[in-house]
Amino acid sequence: MSDSLPVIIAILVVLLVLGGGVLLATGMGRSKGRHAAAKRPARDSFRKGGEDDAPPPLKRVGVVLNPTKVEDVEATRELVRTTVAKHAGWDEPIITETTAEDPGFGQTRAVLEQGVDLVCAIGGDGTVRAVAHVLTGTSTPMGLIAAGTGNLLGRNLEVPLDIAEGLDVALTGRNRRIDVGWVTLDPDPVQESTEELDPAHDGPTEPDVGASDETGSAAAENQFAFLVMAGLGLDASIMHQTSEEAKARIGWGAYVAAGARNILGARFQTRLRIDGGEPIRHTARSVVVGNVGRLTGGITLMPDAEVDDGILDVVAITPKGIVGWAGVAVHVLAKRERRHPRIERYRCQSVLVELDHPQLVEVDGDVIGEAREVRFEVRPKALIIRTPTATQAAAVATTPGD
Known part of the structure; x- marks a missing residue:
């Protein structure tokens, strides 16, 4: 046991560093189609009524609920209704549930077509990504x-982890525009990476419905959004080899088992083209692209990452063996500022990753396929998120939690 303990510790730490909470996100299917862009709410859409004699029209929230993420679906529905009812100016919410076939794309379009002023996602990272x-x-x-x-x-974003408190923030908080990452698998030369999003446009092509793969995700178009992190190599392999049954049976230990099987796997040759520049060659085990830097447990893999800076942070991790991985883990956990020889960092608006052979790719914990070329780019401030006011943020900061 004493001989194996360092290996076990290294595997646990590395899994936290590479996957963090992203590894805990559930794999999701994808659906096709686009929605008509919702009309922009009036400037005072989230303010109290003015001085007009006639009362302002009631606002309405659409809620996309993942029923597999709550213990009691009906109780959660009732909690949503009673919480919304406490806030003046809001009509009864429209609540719709995700399915195995559609993790939130179609449901979000449906509530938008009913003219809602706000859409809330109740679920894990996969549900959030689909709605976003x-x-x-x-x-x-x-x-x-x-x-x-x-x-x-x-x-x-310091949003409360309690459902009712999170709804309070959504209904009474403030708007904050954040960046959205976009991944293109094996991009065609005609797919311009500099494409601009029209404010009234609903984003690039949404995933299409098709035959399911082993993880339950649907076959898709080659473009995918991500909000937290995306990557290829070790983290995607771990997600691919962790079944839903294993997660239900042994929880986080399922990822440890998958990590133990993969951590000493072969490295791969990669060329990174940062913002269209000349290729930078690495022999890597994992390449991670992030929109945020802080992971579960306070671990910071990308210390300079900001969710609204219009920049993606790229980390190429190139360790050799378990000793190399242990060094990487200690460096990240200790938050050392000096450069580590097995961690290469870049900041950019886009990066094209060229590989010597296909690698699995994941976005926010969902494996989306494999590719020999993967383009990551940022859509600056393309998504509006309801975040806490100063008063609400102070209340969250004083609430015990992780």
């Missing part, structure tokens, strides 16, 4: 309601 994909490039705000085990975007 549809809302990207629109003027309809999004509320983050924690129900899964990851919720890394909400944690980075």
